Amino acid sequence: MKRRKMLLGLMSALLVFAMVGCSSSKSEDTGSTNTGTTGTAATGKDLKGDITVITQKTDIVDTVFKDYAQKFKQEYPNINVKFQALSDYEGQIKVRMNSSDYGDVLLLPTSIPLADTPQFFEPLGNYDDMKKQYNGLEERTVDGKVYGIPTTINFNGLVYNKKVFADAGVTEVPKTPDQFLAALQKIKDKGAAVPLYTNYAAGWPLTQWEADLTTVAGNVDYVNITQANTDDNFVKGSPHYELYKLMYDVAQKGLIEKDPTTTDWETSKADLANGKIGTMVLGSWAIGQIQGLSKTPEDIGFMPFPTNAEKVIMPLADDYTIGISSKSSNKEAARAWIDWFINKSTYPTTEGGGMSPAVGAELPATLKQFEGTDVEFKFQTPAKAGQEGLVDKIDKDSEIGLWQPDFKKRIIEAAIGNKKESYDDIMKDLNDKWKASRASVASE
Numbered sequence: 001m002k003r004r005k006m007l008l009g010l011m012s013a014l015l016v017f018a019m020v021g022c023s024s025s026k027s028e029d030t031g032s033t034n035t036g037t038t039g040t041a042a043t044g045k046d047l048k049g050d051i052t053v054i055t056q057k058t059d060i061v062d063t064v065f066k067d068y069a070q071k072f073k074q075e076y077p078n079i080n081v082k083f084q085a086l087s088d089y090e091g092q093i094k095v096r097m098n099s100s101d102y103g104d105v106l107l108l109p110t111s112i113p114l115a116d117t118p119q120f121f122e123p124l125g126n127y128d129d130m131k132k133q134y135n136g137l138e139e140r141t142v143d144g145k146v147y148g149i150p151t152t153i154n155f156n157g158l159v160y161n162k163k164v165f166a167d168a169g170v171t172e173v174p175k176t177p178d179q180f181l182a183a184l185q186k187i188k189d190k191g192a193a194v195p196l197y198t199n200y201a202a203g204w205p206l207t208q209w210e211a212d213l214t215t216v217a218g219n220v221d222y223v224n225i226t227q228a229n230t231d232d233n234f235v236k237g238s239p240h241y242e243l244y245k246l247m248y249d250v251a252q253k254g255l256i257e258k259d260p261t262t263t264d265w266e267t268s269k270a271d272l273a274n275g276k277i278g279t280m281v282l283g284s285w286a287i288g289q290i291q292g293l294s295k296t297p298e299d300i301g302f303m304p305f306p307t308n309a310e311k312v313i314m315p316l317a318d319d320y321t322i323g324i325s326s327k328s329s330n331k332e333a334a335r336a337w338i339d340w341f342i343n344k345s346t347y348p349t350t351e352g353g354g355m356s357p358a359v360g361a362e363l364p365a366t367l368k369q370f371e372g373t374d375v376e377f378k379f380q381t382p383a384k385a386g387q388e389g390l391v392d393k394i395d396k397d398s399e400i401g402l403w404q405p406d407f408k409k410r411i412i413e414a415a416i417g418n419k420k421e422s423y424d425d426i427m428k429d430l431n432d433k434w435k436a437s438r439a440s441v442a443s444e
Helices: 010-016 025-030 064-075 089-096 114-120 162-167 177-190 204-217 222-229 239-252 265-273 285-291 331-343 390-398 406-415 423-442
Strands: 049-055 079-085 105-107 153-161 194-196 277-283 300-303 312-318 321-324 375-379
Touching (some): 049 331, 064 079, 064 331, 079 331, 105 331, 153 162, 153 265, 162 177, 162 277, 177 277, 204 239, 204 277, 204 312, 239 406, 265 277, 265 285, 285 300, 321 331, 406 423
Parallel strands (some): 049 105, 194 277, 312 375
């Protein structure tokens, strides 16, 4: 956000979220899908076709999604929607995309390079037009054409149990790393809950820490611009160094689960919900899941990642984006589903756990709680022209794995004494790899 005091009424919230623009009510009211190349001026009753929607939501595909289909059919009676849920979405959909059979509507796999997106997906419209209707389109825009709309906009930080913190005598949300460590120590001393649960064994929850890099940096330019143009990505004082130093310190001080190698994701959610865990580093998508397991959902809160930065920025980021297969034979019906799903279903805020990407959409309660505070919610600045995807290229060439659990596990193992290396040893190794790969990628 661009104001120190945020969310002071809906209009100011809309301004700081860059949500000023044309309303999406026109396409909703008429059933029109005229925002893209697959669009039509036909009404809902005129559109016909059978479409297959592929999703990663195996837990709600036979319940919530079927309810969506029934409501959608009230507006589009001649469109039949069938769902397919994939348990390993990235792996399974990538295989299917080697053929022409990968549904009509699907989530754009993160493994597909941005430049290759037009090979597999239908353009939904011009970016300059669609940005007036939807936020977060930059991730899947190629040559001014949009290929995917975010299913939800996530915000990142920590999910925590308010009662656990209060019972330990922590009366204010910790803002800095030192305050956070002190709060976790109080929880440990109380002895009733694990202060911070890493979910080491599951692996993927450790990658959630990377999403808080913007908060540690206190600068929306850092991730896509500064990081791409520095050789000092992991040196002392850099955002990456400070981010993972907190992970190391929490583990080294024994403020995590006793045996991180035996953690369990599903159990951890219930334990956080029921007061056996104080906090976990997660995105907003997890809030609803954990509240749903609690008898007192009001005890489950969300806080920004601890930072010493002058500005407290909670970064906004796209979840999966949704698009239309270029092989679909019912593209207009597919587009009707996408527009309805984003604008009229409850998915973005309820099942998606974030905020709607639709311009002018109501803000979720988890954001309204920060009214009158200095917490800012902002999207990261896109990469400079000609540097799109550069951070990913350096990361892959170096095999660091910014969004992989490997070096995070290494940090925890070193902190608890399972590896004979210091935190600075690990950071030096990562920075050497980053510097070498950045030079290699730049020379290509």
